[in-house]
Amino acid sequence: MSDNDGQQFDRLPATAAERTVEGRASREEVIDYFEDRFGIPPETFADYTFWEKGAGKIWIYAGEASTPLGIEAIGMTCLRTRQEHWKPTTDFVQRFGQFATDCVIELEREQARAFAAGEDQNLEWWDGDWGYLIAAHELAGDLEPLGIGLYVHGELRSMVPKGRQRDI
């Protein structure tokens, strides 16, 4: 097993058995995670590839590329691995969260506003799983994902990155 080179994009191995870099997640594990945690159907990702650049930072990409690749970015960051609890990104959740059926917490408009502004809030009525949840609210007649939140001890902490927070 070799070490991860944080300066280049490496395509994830299809399965753990094909892993050549220590600690690297496999494509199968990433897709399983999105299905197990959020109920996102695996076929959602049929036309996408997954890559690691930086320690544990996973990127999802729809275009053509060969591995390894030393450029600035491909597609978008979607998941942080190499830590106990994997953490999806807010941008990924806004892009693919509409396919989720589990661990989606639906917020009222004022709660959504606080979430978008990066505020933590007490939401003790939630009786689902703790951990990372997809926060969503109703927009023009459909549920629209806002971003990723961390739910612990009756509190939903907004994980919307500072640069993405807005006072709406």
Add this chain to the structure above:
Amino acid sequence: MEPLERYRPIIDDFEAFLAACERPLGNTVRVNTIKGSVERTLEALADDGIAYEQADWNPRVVRLETDSPGSTWTSFHGLTHGQEEVSAVPPVVLDPQPGERVWDSCAAPGGKATQLAALMDDRGTVVANDNNLGRISALRFNAERLGATSLAVTNADARTYSLKRFPFDEFDRALVDAPCSCEGTIRKNPDALDNWNEGHISSVSGIQKGILRRAVQATREGGTVVYSTCTFAPEENEAVVQHTLDNESCRVVDFDLGLEHSPGLSEWDGETFDDALERAARIYPHQNDTGGFFLAKLEVTAE
């Protein structure tokens, strides 16, 4: 406004042109169809009490009546992106198709690159390049906010661009939205003409020629290259295309444009241009109440 006097002989109704340049621009956004339909986005705007008007030439371009277009739900969700109306024209003229390989040679901050991805249903490869590392972060931020998964972002000089890093050796289409003297952005940046001088125009046109030539070389035979600037200076527009026609295998082709415009020039300051340059488009601020713009569409031909 004094530098613009040199265009008095080539612009119809020059006083209306000057008057338009004095007026500030309104807020325009592009609906990002990677994240949602035009219909739903308009419904979300209406639910928020934001008045809007769709552009006649493109239903995805929407004028908003709000002072803070960045603090709306549609912006937070990446359903809309602040983009000047004329700046949404070049990707439409390039007309990329799903699955293609497309190069945006000067892509930051990414409004047009993400529009290319949207026009391709976010399928295919949009190589979004910029030589300015500082501006790459804005490009990456916008790409992720708008959910464009088909973008590959590179940081290189477009004039000597290498495709070696990719598993293909030519593009189907290329957009050269070149760095320029930005005269046409005067309504958005009132100080756009403060440092205007002919020396700058001359040096930037050299860069533009280098980038456009590289774009033609990097595009397959039969492929399309669109050249655009947000300036009026013929030295940066017709003269750059003429130089490329003289040195590379390509021709200027017609295109439809739903906006009022004037044809490209056939001569300027003693230099004459190929008749085909009349197929290029000059968009002046008083014609559609927008910023100023220049566009030419090229087809790559056999050597």
